[in-house]
Each structure stands twice: as C-alpha cells, then as structure tokens.
Amino acid sequence: MIQRLFSVLLSLVLLSSCGKKDTLKETSSQDNKHTITIYCTDTFRKSGLESTVVPEFSKKNACTVNLVLFRNAAELSKAVKDKANSGKFDLALGIDNSFAISDSLTTQFVRPEGFDPEPLAKESIFDPELRLIPYAYSSLCLVYNKKNIPAAPQSFGELQDAKYLSQMAICDPHESGVGRASLFWSLALFGHDGYEHLWKSLRKNIYKTYPDRNEALEALKKGECNLLMSLNTIPAFLEEIDPANQNFDISMLKEGSYLYIESIGLQRESLNYAMATKFIQHFLTPEAQKMVIYKLGMFPANRKTMMPMHFSTIPFTSYAVNVKLPQSLIAEQLNVWLDFWDRLFGFQIS
Secondary structure, rough: HHHHHHHHHHHHHHHHHHHHHOOOOOOOOHHEEEEEEEEEOOOHOOOOHHHHHHHHHHHOEEEEEEEEOOOHHHHHHHHHOOOHHHOOOOOOEEEEEHHHOOOHHHHHHEEOOOOOOOOOOOHHHOEEEEEEEEEEEEEEEEEEOOOOOOOOOHHHHHHHOOHHHOOOEEOOOOOOHHHHHHHHHHHHHHHHHHHHHHHHHHHHHHEEEEEEEEHHHHHHHHHHHOOOEEEOOOHHHHHOOOOOOEEEEEEEOOOOEEEEEEEEEEEOOOOOOHHHHHHHHHHOOOHHHHHHHHHHOOOOOOOEOOOOOHHOOOOOOOOOOOHHHOOOHHHHHHHHHHHHHHHHHHEEEE
C-alpha cells in the first residue's frame, strides 16, 4: 500500500515538472513585445536564409516573426491579392519582378516611411516608387555542364541546333518566377510573333519543364540534362559553397539578357508598420545581404555588400531587355502567352 502511494506521488511530481517546462517555453516566446507576420515562398526556409536572418532580428528587437509559407511565386501572389488576407500579414517576401508586373502586385504595398534607397544597386530597382524593395537579383542566361558541352551556344539561334536534342531544362511560367521571366525574355527579344517561332524551334531540345528553379538545377547537377535556362550567378554560387564543384559555366546569349529580381514589400494594411519597417532595414544590411549570396545564390541588392571571390568575377557581358516589354502589354496578353505555352509544353511539365 505504501509502495503504491509512493508511486502515485512520484508520478504527480513528474507530471508537475513536465508542466513547468512547457510553461517556461511558452513564457519565453511571450517575452517578445512585438509580432510580425511574413508571407513568403518556402525557399526562404529551405535555403537556410530564414535561420541566418530571423533569429538575430527577433533577439535584437524583441519580436516574434511568424512565417506563412507558400510553395511558389504563383501561390504567394494569389495570397497577396486575396482581399480576405488584408491586414493579416505585414510583409511579403519572395515576390519577383515578373510576377509583380504581370499580377499588378505593387498596389498592395507601400514604401516604408523614411526608407533610403541609396545603398541599392540601381539595376535592381524595378518599382520606381519602391513599394516593392529589391533584396536579390541575377541575369537570365544559359547555364551548362562544360564537361559535356565544351562549347556552349552563344545565341538563341545556336541554341536551336539539333545537337542539343533533349538537353535543356526550363521552368514553368505559371508557377516559377524564373520561368515567367524566361517567357518575358523571349517576348522582349522577339516580339509577340517571334517568340512563338523561337519556342517551337527550341521544343525538341527541351528535356523537361520544372515548377521550381531549384528542381531544375538539381536535374542539371545530377546529369539528367546539360543545359539550363536560369540565373547567371549559379556556377559561382555552386563553386563558392563547394570549391570542388567546377563543372558548370554560363553563356550570356548575345541577344541580351533579362533581369530577374526578388523583393520584399510592406503591406498597406499592416498592423505592425514600424516593426515591419525595421525588418526590411535589417534584411538590407550588408551582413544580412551577404547571406543572400550564400543561401539564394544571387547578387545582393545592397551594393555595399562585400562580394566573395567567385561572384566578383561574374562577367557583365549582356544588357537587360526588360524595358522592351511594356507592363500594359503584359497585362493585356499574359493569358494568351500562357495558353500558347500550355499547348506547346503542357505534357512536359514535371
């Protein structure tokens, strides 16, 4: 009887102890005086950028950062435009310029009061009113496996050659920012009629269409394909994180490039305006921007960020053609362009 009573008392003590631990954890999170909510693509977490940026900000500002993750740029764009979400988030992170322009997303945001754009690289600014503020950018190009393709195509004309049969990976413009930028690239260069001819000519050389640029890159790294339409910072990024990885190079096609830019925006209906502004300021410091290089594999928008060796040698041999495709034309013709894409590549989507 005494032994049974002792067992009951011991169990009560253990249960009480467990309850205190849980309470301590809750109290620790409640110590923060502020909370902000960020809508972002899951790349922010998967890349490791969240773990290098958020904890320091939270500690410094006694602020809890709640992330709401979306699978891709398309889902993030849809959530930002949904009126039911007005006031439910403070910041949107991961909006690229191709989706921002085609989905008219800038109207959902406001320029932070007192924001100084001086440190930003001029080429990274796509919204003159700075409602969407850039934090990373790269130029579109052809990334290739130089072991298997010693002499890469130097133009879109050469890229159509049958010797590259089923060797190129591309991204889907419905879901991927890089994919939509690639579509806009072709339109800016060749116009409404010419872009159809281009993609029809390239169709035989396209191995597969991917919903995400990281999935497409994995296919290239695994040797499933030898060409990838993506960012010109990729080989430098791969070599920076693994010096032994020297398998890839870029071809800046001579017709010109398209600038791909990722941005962060402060929602107009934010309930935590001041703290959200502080997060933007923190994210654009050279220290945080350095992590953009190592986690996203892109140029940091803050031009005062120190570049690692491999990034400082990336050639700037191509000019951006973004301005050749007016926003008014994009708004008018986007569905037509996407319908054409589906007819041509729908069956290839991974």
